[in-house]
Amino acid sequence: MTISPTIKKNYLQKLAEQNKRSDGRKFSDYRPVSIEPGVISKAEGSARVKIGNTQVVAGIKMVMGEPYPDTPDAGVMTTAAELIPLASPDFEAGPPRGNAIELARVVDRGIRESNVIDFEKLCLEPGEKIWVVFIDIHIIDYDGNLFDAASLAALAALYGARMPIERLEEEDRNAYIKKLDDFGIKPVEETVKNKAGDEEKVMSYYIPMREPPISCTSVKFNDVVVVDPSLDEEEIAEARLTVSTDSNGSIRAMQKGLNGSFTLEEIKKIIKDSLVTGDALRKQLNESAGR
Amino acid sequence: MTKSTREIVIPSQYLGETSEFKAGRGTLIDHGKIYAKILGVLNKHPPYVNVVPLKGRYDPVEGDTIIGFVEQAMSSSWLADINAPYPALLHVSEVPWRVDFGETEKYLNTGDTIMAKILSVDVERKLNITLKDRNLYKIQGGHIITVGPSKVPRIIGKKGSMINLLKKYTRCRIFVGKNGRIWIDGEDLQVSNAVQAIRLIERESISYGLTDKVEELLKSLS
Numbered sequence: 001m002t003i004s005p006t007i008k009k010n011y012l013q014k015l016a017e018q019n020k021r022s023d024g025r026k027f028s029d030y031r032p033v034s035i036e037p038g039v040i041s042k043a044e045g046s047a048r049v050k051i052g053n054t055q056v057v058a059g060i061k062m063v064m065g066e067p068y069p070d071t072p073d074a075g076v077m078t079t080a081a082e083l084i085p086l087a088s089p090d091f092e093a094g095p096p097r098g099n100a101i102e103l104a105r106v107v108d109r110g111i112r113e114s115n116v117i118d119f120e121k122l123c124l125e126p127g128e129k130i131w132v133v134f135i136d137i138h139i140i141d142y143d144g145n146l147f148d149a150a151s152l153a154a155l156a157a158l159y160g161a162r163m164p165i166e167r168l169e170e171e172d173r174n175a176y177i178k179k180l181d182d183f184g185i186k187p188v189e190e191t192v193k194n195k196a197g198d199e200e201k202v203m204s205y206y207i208p209m210r211e212p213p214i215s216c217t218s219v220k221f222n223d224v225v226v227v228d229p230s231l232d233e234e235e236i237a238e239a240r241l242t243v244s245t246d247s248n249g250s251i252r253a254m255q256k257g258l259n260g261s262f263t264l265e266e267i268k269k270i271i272k273d274s275l276v277t278g279d280a281l282r283k284q285l286n287e288s289a290g291r
Numbered sequence: 292m293t294k295s296t297r298e299i300v301i302p303s304q305y306l307g308e309t310s311e312f313k314a315g316r317g318t319l320i321d322h323g324k325i326y327a328k329i330l331g332v333l334n335k336h337p338p339y340v341n342v343v344p345l346k347g348r349y350d351p352v353e354g355d356t357i358i359g360f361v362e363q364a365m366s367s368s369w370l371a372d373i374n375a376p377y378p379a380l381l382h383v384s385e386v387p388w389r390v391d392f393g394e395t396e397k398y399l400n401t402g403d404t405i406m407a408k409i410l411s412v413d414v415e416r417k418l419n420i421t422l423k424d425r426n427l428y429k430i431q432g433g434h435i436i437t438v439g440p441s442k443v444p445r446i447i448g449k450k451g452s453m454i455n456l457l458k459k460y461t462r463c464r465i466f467v468g469k470n471g472r473i474w475i476d477g478e479d480l481q482v483s484n485a486v487q488a489i490r491l492i493e494r495e496s497i498s499y500g501l502t503d504k505v506e507e508l509l510k511s512l513s
Contacts, residue, residue, distance in 0.1 A: 003360050003361075003362055003372060003401060003402055004402070005360045005402055005403070005404045005435055006403060006404070007404050007430060007431065007432065007433060007434070007435060008434065008435050009402075010432070011433070011434040014479070015479060018479065020479065020483075022486070024483060048305075058330075118402075176460065
């Protein structure tokens, strides 16, 4: 593990006392965000999200599978995150460690508990055949605030994810198309390039989605709370809180990290700031998805 | 020069004949021809032809002044992270203080920052550093940022032109370690201006006329 030098900590704390941050932002300012959907052509859906120098790529893969016994008529979603050594000297190759598992779980919970994916519509035959949605998150560059970047990338990738119905057997495909039709989901006609490089018209069904939850992370150090921590700020943080909110202003998921504590006022303030940031990010997400 | 950026070469790219040039750092010779060994910026300094790596960790060279973070205090030595592939060893005999056995933590502890010099690099790339020289000490106050070690020559500039420019405009004390760590001390606002200017140098290190761009930025900031 790389150590963070004491003088860096002192410098950030000194700046915080004067209501400043090392990159010139205000405490409640978010870094510039860029969302770039469709970066991997072989995936069902994908997106690259940059928050400052943090860079995350998410990919969606869908296969037919069996449902869980307790939810026989709902699709299944699994999330995995990979922290590759390329992104930061602190990440090591090998099976996922605690931080990668926490990241995947926070992203998973934000998406699952907000019901952003309409799982009932991902069922082909109750108890037998459903879609399994794999969300894979790869960290390309780590400069703080992976939670928000990963959630945003996963959502952006889901919005652009086209269901691979052509991989189903004909009988299943026709049955599923009929089912989607009953739900009122109509295909979108698109022109794509096939393997030979010729243009081809296809009927595309996208994953049925609802309103997205937007997660917003804040950290506390030296009795100040800052939104969207940079790597330096994350290194000296005492406590971390991630809040996922939806467009109604309801809280959909929360995750508290590290050893420190928050006061009630600080939590109220964080939720308030998260709503403001969430609105801006939701707008950008919808724009990038062309909705 | 008409080109706006320096030439980037890829490994195995032909660079010249041995009869014409001498193979410098980042190059290799095969059958009398010089090729690039690494991905980097081509730098022709007759008679030498060098390739400066675009990215990478610091490759320690004896005598370099560097900035290190103390990782661990042991009973008669310290281990320091100097941005190299391996930690560097600082023995109690290489510090200006008289340290009793087992009392190393009183002088330097985990998280402290030191300005040190590379004493030796052996064939196994084991590193020894020293604090026994002029201008070597434990750093207190100020701010530390890290850049790619390959950008250090650009931040210093020809005969220190760039670094002097930074010092002139920001009135900060700036020290650039060969390992890519930069220590800046001064007024808070000026420190953040200096950091912005260094980030600009880092981003555009392969373009020509960088000194003018940096001067422009510093003028607009102050």
